[in-house]
Amino acid sequence: RAIVYSGALVLLAFVAWMAGAKVDRVVHTxxxxxxxxxxxxxxxxxxxxxxxxxxxxxxxxxxxxxxxxxxALQANSSLGEKRARLEGLSARAARLQAEADGGRFVAPAGVAAASPEMRNQSDAFEARMARLGQSLRVIEEQQAQKRQEAAEQEARRKGLSAELDVARQQLTLVQNLLAKNAASQLEMLDARARVERLGTQIREAETAIPRLQAAALELQARAAETRAQFRSESRTSLADARVEMQRLQQEIGADSDRVRRxxxxxxxxxxxxxxxxxxxxxxxxxxxxxxxxxxxxxxxxxxxxxxxxxxxxxx
The missing domain is CATH 2.40.50.100 (RNA polymerase II/Efflux pump adaptor protein, barrel-sandwich hybrid domain)
Known part of the structure; x- marks a missing residue:
């Protein structure tokens, strides 16, 4: 009988648990x-x-x-090409700076003195300076010639002035002799003509001297203008080169970023x-x-x- 009671109690407990318990369900997925x-x-x-x-x-x-x-072949190729162009522009800018300042042409920082770019720009510098020197020499020779002509006219004027003094004395002497019937009318006319001729020549010399001096000064101004124009052209080209250098530096920075990426x-x-x-x-x-x-x-x-x-x- 005790066994029957125990079984009944277990059964009742199981039924009660089934009524109130929650059973999880396993889903495979x-x-x-x-x-x-x-x-x-x-x-x-x-x-x-x-x-x-x-x-x-x-x-x-x-x-x-x-x-x-x-x-990175394309990026490296573009980067190398632009760096080479920048090096060439740096050398060109240094050459233009030397021309504008009238100084010596030296290699800028980052550019080897023996590089092809420096050799090319050095040749260009020497050629341009030679052309400038030749132009200035022509002007200076013309200026020297005008000054020489002015000096010659001044010397001629002085010589003619001395001759004129003598001619006037001779004219006075002939006039005195003519008054005493010791000279002919023809001699007096010759003496007077000589005085007038010398006076004309002196006036021509006096007119030529300032004209030649003005021409010499004009040539001097032309030489200064030639130098100024040469330097002005170099400065203008230098400004353009610097703008191009700045643009290239920006592009090189962008290409460097591309290479890094x-x-x-x-x-x-x-x-x-x-x-x-x-x-x-x-x-x-x-x-x-x-x-x-x-x-x-x-x-x-x-x-x-x-x-x-x-x-x-x-x-």
């Missing part, structure tokens, strides 16, 4: 673990050809670690979740996504799909 935040997309601005892949899907990477290398690094520490380019030679278009990174500091959740009939007891 497929899913994936994803970060609770957004994936970090790794993209490339300019695009190019994949030259090397350093990671695989599932690899853990740290911020700044190299992920993919993109060919050919080594694509991890923007954050994380796990390579998906790799879009995993072979060398792949063509990356500008703005293409290269891979997806799951940041290591992001909380992980499970994404899955469950049939509606199996979701009743889920919370």
């Amino acid at each position: 497929n899913g994936r673990v994803v970060p609770s935040g957004k994936q970090q997309l790794v993209q490339h601005l300019e695009g190019g050809i994949v030259s090397q892949v350093f990671v695989r899907e599932g690899d853990t990477v740290t911020k700044g670690q190299s992920l993919i290398a993109v060919s 050919t080594d694509i690094v991890a923007p954050v520490s994380g796990v390579v979740n998906k790799l879009m380019f995993n072979t060398m030679g792949g063509v990356v278009k500008p703005g293409d996504t290269l891979m997806e990174l799951t940041p290591t500091d992001a909380a992980l959740v499970v994404e899955t799909r469950v049939a509606p009939s199996e979701r009743g007891a889920q919370q």
Whole structure:
């Protein structure tokens, strides 16, 4: 009888537990673990050809670690070409500065004295200075000639003035002799003609002297103008060269950034979740996504799909 009572009590307890207890149901389904935040997309601005892949899907990477290398041939070529042009412009600017200042032509900072650019600009400097010197020599020779002619006219004037004094004395003497019937009228006319002729020649010399002196001064001014024009042209060209140098420096900075961006690094520490380019030679278009990174500091959740009939007891 005790056994029967015990069994009955156990049965009643089980029935009571079944009436009030909640039984969980196990549902089997497929899913994936994803970060609770957004994936970090790794993209490339300019695009190019994949030259090397350093990671695989599932690899853990740290911020700044190299992920993919993109060919930099075009960027490097453009950068090298612009640096060469900048070096040539620097040498040209130094040459123009020397011309504008009338100083010596020396290699600027960053340009080797024996470089082809310096040799070319040195040749140009010497040629331009030679042309300027030749032009100035022609003007100076003309100026010297005018001064010489003016000096000759001054000497001639002095000589004629001395002759005129003698001629006037002779004319006075002939006039006195004519008054005493000791000289003929013809002698008096010859003496008077000589005085008038010498006076005319003196006036011509006196007129020529200031004209020749003015011509010499004009040539002196022309020489100064030639120098000033030469320097002005050099300064104008120098200003243009500096503007071009500034533009090239900006482009070189942009190209340098492009070269640096050919080594694509991890923007954050994380796990390579998906790799879009995993072979060398792949063509990356500008703005293409290269891979997806799951940041290591992001909380992980499970994404899955469950049939509606199996979701009743889920919370």
